[in-house]
Amino acid sequence: QIINTSNLSTFQPSNFPTFQSLMSSHHFVKEQQEPALLILNTAGISFDQVAPLLEWVPTLLVAQEAVPVVLSWGIKIDLILAEMEFQKSNYHLLEEQYPVKFLGVQGDKFLDEGLQYLIASKHGAVNIIGLDHLKVFDLEPMLEFLDIVVWDGPIRYFPIQNGQFKKWFPETSIQLHAPEGTILEIQNPEGNEIVQVKYATFIEVEEGTTIIKGKGNFWIGEFV
Structure with missing residues (x-):
């Protein structure tokens, strides 16, 4: 089992589609054709660096630490990787940023949970923002399932x-x-x-x- 969907939290008023229907919609499938964007950290990263990666409206995953900056850029987030305390304190985001969802994370495993989600949802590629390039070797087991590019400051790394x-x-x-x-x-x-x-x-x-x-x-x- 790659991902436990019970960790996903979403705001679902009765006149909105459920998470399951979103997963099967044409819009969601279309998004998967473009590399997803996973933002772990925004330190040393400007919007101008990220903007070209948003051109084709990729699926956007953001770790809780980076959420305030990403929202200040005016970008719609699809999935927030968040520990339970963050979810409780920021539950209003599910309504304010609908159809954003939370994916529960434990033990600071934001990268692992994000990649597992992308694999489970049939994405084929991802750009990762804010990962220390010294950790790229840890990603190599995932290369069987995902094409990965890592952006660390002014340099992008590809395998x-x-x-x-x-x-x-x-x-x-x-x-x-x-x-x-x-x-x-x-x-x-x-x-x-x-x-x-x-x-x-x-x-x-x-x-x-x-x-x-x-x-x-x-x-x-x-x-x-």
């Missing part, structure tokens, strides 16, 4: 699972993020080099196509 990455870049810096000591081969118009990954390993790439090869999973950090 490479097949051992090879190829992309055209302007002249820029990118971060190689992998377990300490991982060996990666870099190929670009300036030639080839071998890099041993250490903490916060940044490389300069020239304009053109860059190819990165390695064994196992690794992540690329790109400035946005």
Whole structure:
């Protein structure tokens, strides 16, 4: 059992559809075609960074700590990940922000509960805002079910699972993020080099196509 729907709280006056009917509606299905957006923390994040991710009206999940800032941006939230005390203190949000719902969280497991919800509701991809990039390796078991991009400050991180990455870049810096000591081969118009990954390993790439090869999973950090 991936998710216990009894943890979901919603305001349901008699003239509004139930949660079950919302789940089966065309609108909900359409939303699942776009990457969901999971906001865990807004520290160091501006609305301008988030706005492009909202263009196609994704399903929006927000952890309780980030709710005041997200609401101040004027964004409609679909699901608030919240501990019981927050739910009791903010039950008015279910009416004021209808059809927002609460999903109960225990033990600070906002990320885990959010991802489990997305998997259970058949989403295929998610952008995660406000997760420390050092924790991206903890997400790798979920990559079987979700395409994941992590936004940490000015950098977005995406996983490479097949051992090879190829992309055209302007002249820029990118971060190689992998377990300490991982060996990666870099190929670009300036030639080839071998890099041993250490903490916060940044490389300069020239304009053109860059190819990165390695064994196992690794992540690329790109400035946005």
